[in-house]
Amino acid sequence: MKPRVATAWLGGCSGCHMSFLDLDERLIELADKIDLVYSPIADVKEFPENVDVTLVEGAVTNSENEELAHIIRKNSRLVVAFGDCATTGNVTAMRNPFKLEDVEKRAYIELADKNPRIPDEYVTIAQLLNIAHPLHEIIKVDVWLHGCPPTADQIWFTVNELLQGKIPVLPPVYLRYG
Amino acid sequence: MAVITFIIDDEQYSAQEGVTILQVARDNKIHIPTLCYLDGLSTLGACRLCVVEIEGSPKLFPACTTKPTENMVVRTNTEKLKKYRRIIVELLASEGNHQCAVCVVNGHCQLQDLAYEVGLDHVRFPYLFPKKSLDATHKDFVMDRNRCVLCTRCVRVCHEVEGAHVWDISGRGIHCEIIADLNQPWGTSANCTSCGKCVSVCPTGALFEKGASVGEMQKEHDFIKFIVTARNKHEWVHIAPEDE
Numbered sequence: 375m376k377p378r379v380a381t382a383w384l385g386g387c388s389g390c391h392m393s394f395l396d397l398d399e400r401l402i403e404l405a406d407k408i409d410l411v412y413s414p415i416a417d418v419k420e421f422p423e424n425v426d427v428t429l430v431e432g433a434v435t436n437s438e439n440e441e442l443a444h445i446i447r448k449n450s451r452l453v454v455a456f457g458d459c460a461t462t463g464n465v466t467a468m469r470n471p472f473k474l475e476d477v478e479k480r481a482y483i484e485l486a487d488k489n490p491r492i493p494d495e496y497v498t499i500a501q502l503l504n505i506a507h508p509l510h511e512i513i514k515v516d517v518w519l520h521g522c523p524p525t526a527d528q529i530w531f532t533v534n535e536l537l538q539g540k541i542p543v544l545p546p547v548y549l550r551y552g
Numbered sequence: 553m554a555v556i557t558f559i560i561d562d563e564q565y566s567a568q569e570g571v572t573i574l575q576v577a578r579d580n581k582i583h584i585p586t587l588c589y590l591d592g593l594s595t596l597g598a599c600r601l602c603v604v605e606i607e608g609s610p611k612l613f614p615a616c617t618t619k620p621t622e623n624m625v626v627r628t629n630t631e632k633l634k635k636y637r638r639i640i641v642e643l644l645a646s647e648g649n650h651q652c653a654v655c656v657v658n659g660h661c662q663l664q665d666l667a668y669e670v671g672l673d674h675v676r677f678p679y680l681f682p683k684k685s686l687d688a689t690h691k692d693f694v695m696d697r698n699r700c701v702l703c704t705r706c707v708r709v710c711h712e713v714e715g716a717h718v719w720d721i722s723g724r725g726i727h728c729e730i731i732a733d734l735n736q737p738w739g740t741s742a743n744c745t746s747c748g749k750c751v752s753v754c755p756t757g758a759l760f761e762k763g764a765s766v767g768e769m770q771k772e773h774d775f776i777k778f779i780v781t782a783r784n785k786h787e788w789v790h791i792a793p794e795d796e
């Protein structure tokens with residue numbers, strides 16, 4: 375059976391996933407090697423059970439991210455913090471020095487074009503956490519893959535090491551923030 | 553002056569009495585990481601990245617301020633030192649707001665270089681996300697305290713080389729901040745000559761030129777040594793960049 379691989383998109387810009395797509399023709403090779411069981415680029419509603427490796431993009435910035443992060447951890451053998459937001463909080467965490475109510479006021483009132491209103495019912499909109507967290511502050515992380523975004527070569531190296539059953543130790547050339 | 557002989561990493565070296573372990577190491581191409589140290593400025597021993605082990609003492613010593621004695625046995629790269637150096641970089645990262653992706657010196661930053669050197673795959677301490685200020689009142693330069701690691705190179709270069717003494721440190725402990733003159737907007741400083749030396753010696757993107765975008769700013773750290781040598785010895789020689 376092929377390794378079951380998932381990718382998830384938490385509080386990030388999807389740039390890491392764009393970089394994943396930059397694997398270009400290597401994606402075809404990868405498709406032969408793995409089953410992609412959950413991803414923003416696959417139409418799967420529920421995060422499945424029994425996943426071998428999950429790449430998690432983005433910081434944990436709202437209640438939905440937090441819930442999904444715990445499900446990911448429960449159902450994945452290995453969790454990879456995928457990119458700088460998952461590793462450090464990065465741009466997503468730039469709101470952290472400010473109070474949540476000031477952040478919400480800025481986003482929903484001061485910068486609104488019309489109908490300025492702070493969302494007060496959180497049925498369809500996820501509620502922001504007080505601060506955005508790097509993934510390892512919320513769940514145990516096994517591997518960190520940095521970069522904003524990580525380059526396709528970094529991703530390729532990491533995924534291949536994982537598929538060979540190794541915990542990747544990024545060589546200095548692939549240890550890059552920003 | 554007397555010559556002394558001592559050991560660094562199992563090799564014997566001779567040096568003039570009075571020079572530091574760091575100077576001897578650099579003269580002999582032994583790499584010891586540094587951050588607050590800059591050739592040409594006074595030494596402070598503040599950042600502790602250059603700590604070394606000296607046989608017979610349980611303490612760690614900063615190589616930049618410690619002078620070797622006869623038959624001293626120094627180790628520069630033990631597992632214990634690697635562990636502490638990583639912790640130092642982690643604490644620097646967690647105490648500031650270092651978002652490399654949106655920084656003017658991304659890719660040319662000495663804090664990034666140190667992070668890579670110590671193998672910083674993630675920071676194990678909680679990030680503090682402190683609320684820091686940014687001063688863009690100077691006509692040419694910006695001070696972003698979010699990215700400051702308090703190495704005080706700017707303080708020292710302004711006082712010791714330019715002679716203007718614009719910069720100082722205010723506060724205590726984690727609340728320390730670099731301030732201009734009497735804690736006023738930089739643009740209103742009567743002392744500042746706008747020479748830009750502070751910007752050049754800053755190891756991170758805390759001080760930068762206006763108009764520089766992400767990753768655009770590259771700094772010249774070595775020219776301070778040139779100026780100081782010229783002033784003290786009347787020798788105008790460019791020295792090859794040393795590993796900082």
